[in-house]
Amino acid sequence: MNTNTKKISAKVIAAIVATGLMSFCGVIVETSMNVTFSILMREFSITTNQVQWMTSIYLLLVAIIVPLSAILKSSYRTKTLFTVASLFFIGGIIIDALAPSFWLLLVGRAIQGIGTGIALPLMFNIIMEQVPTGKIGFMMGIGNLITGVAPAIGPTFGGIIASKLNWRWVFYLLIPLLIISFLLGEWGITQKSPIEKQQIDIFSMLMIVFMFCGFVTGFSNLGSQPFMTFSVGGALLIGILGMGLFAWRSLILEEPILQLRLFRNKNFSGHVLGFFLTQLISLGFAFLLPNYIQLVNGNSAMIAGLIVLPAGFAGAIFAPLGGRILDKFGARKPILIGTSLCLIALIAFTIYGQHLTSTFIALVYILYMGGMGMCMGCVMTSALTVIGKEKQSQGNAILNTLQQFAGAIGTSLVAMIVAANQSHLNVVRRVSTAIGTQEAFGMLTVFCIIIWISYYRSVKK
Structure with missing residues (x-):
């Protein structure tokens, strides 16, 4: 059948919407919580540098998990990955909604980061693998539409919730969306590619952690602290060393974490x-x-x-x-x-x-x-x-x-x-x-x- 006329099955559409919705929720939390930083600083008696970790800890965990996506896709069923990602994200959302302290709030954000890191590449992998060639561009556009709306409505959503209800409702109101995402994914995600277990290189994984910990910490502190300090220059140096050693390791391995x-x-x-x-x-x-x-x-x-x-x-x-x-x-x-x-x-x-x-x-x-x-x-x-x-x-x-x-x-x-x-x-x-x-x-x-x-x-x- 011509790939331009071949229809996209309802299950594939459900799988794309399910994975897209989870990414949407991840971006919504990130952009809407930025508006509530001043409220969190007052409520938990914390500084500007501390409250920034609401975003930084999340981005850090996402950044560490995402490079593993190709190995995870090869080693585990897509539905298994989606289920684990959903449970992590929903668990993190519930922890944050109920968190009595700022540090528990950070734990919830870190758990959400793990869920998003697993889920983020799934949507595009499903589109490239399961959508007919002549419809891939359109479905990639739909996928970007789902995630693209989130940065636009996030700040407005966060501002309205913070002024009319309470910042915790940012998390409560996402739970129904995540449940819909979970149900659609469990029904729609099917396995198309064969499973072939791959080992994760521990040295490469450590270098990814050093790389992103260094860069996230260094760039987060760049505007507020002098460059010649450990929290800026030192952290960026650790990031550069991690990146260099990761690149070297990736080029000598036959099956690296990222195929550089x-x-x-x-x-x-x-x-x-x-x-x-x-x-x-x-x-x-x-x-x-x-x-x-x-x-x-x-x-x-x-x-x-x-x-x-x-x-x-x-x-x-x-x-x-x-x-x-x-x-x-x-x-x-x-x-x-x-x-x-x-x-x-x-x-x-x-x-x-x-x-x-x-x-x-x-x-x-x-x-x-x-x-x-x-x-x-x-x-x-x-x-x-x-x-x-x-x-x-x-x-x-x-x-x-x-x-x-x-x-x-x-x-x-x-x-x-x-x-x-x-x-x-x-x-x-x-x-x-x-x-x-x-x-x-x-x-x-x-x-x-x-x-x-x-x-x-x-x-x-």
Whole structure:
């Protein structure tokens, strides 16, 4: 049967929605809890550096587990992995909803990180393995739509819950969604690939832990502490050493945790570079815009969430549209069109960076998120296509690992630029924040130019 006309079974759709919903819940918790940090600091009598670990501990565990995804997929049934991930995530959510202390709250977040780390690559593995070739682009777009809405509604959801109910309801309200996800997954997930047990190399695993512990700690403290301290420079050095030793070990092993030899494929490397920098830019935006709206324009956190909300929906809508274009015309068109829209938006933000009105932010951010939505699913599809079907789970593991790495450094880079201007410029905070934001947008624009060139050279059709 023609792969363009072959239908996607109801079970495959249920499996994609189930795994997508769990990733959606993971992002919702992360983005909505950011709004409640000041409340948590008062309630548990903790500092800004301590409360940041609500995000950092979660990202750290996700980053450590995700590189194992290819080995886990090969060694265990997909449904078993999904069941374990669901139980971890639901268990972590319940612990956080009831947590009497901040440290127990962190335990719950760590357990959620393990669940998300297992679940995150499952959706894309299922799509690449079980969806007919002619519909892969569209379904990757649908998958990105499910997870893409979460960063947009997270801050608004968190702000409404925190002001109308209590921060614990962020966790309570996700339990029904997670139960629906669990039931859909248990019914819909079927095994297509053979099981072949693989050993996890302990040395490589330790180097992954050193790498991400070092980078997450170092970049988390970069804006608040001097570079020449153990918690910044020392932590980053540990991260670099861990990364170097992990790369060395991966290249001498026949079956490494991450197949770094895939980077010898120049087209794959070009896709990965663009994917990594796009994630970094998006996380930079997530920090810069809400802070600008509040500190420069003097609006509330709730208003900040509402201003960026339409852009999130634009990104979610454009994701399946980009997938449709890929299925009909190939990946090059939606990727280059989407990246061009992102670049235009970044240039506009850079030029007018010191005088951004709320209307301007809302409209230009829609342009950026629409472009990003159009190209991101297509980039993943194209990247996994150029390395061949048998290496796709390894490619997926690399993409998802780099996504977490971008998460560890994206916010810190732009926060450092804004903080440097706030502390060194002899002007009022509102003006120094605007100048710092403009400089950060300039850096992100340079990254976007690199992305466009990288995709132009590596996406062939």
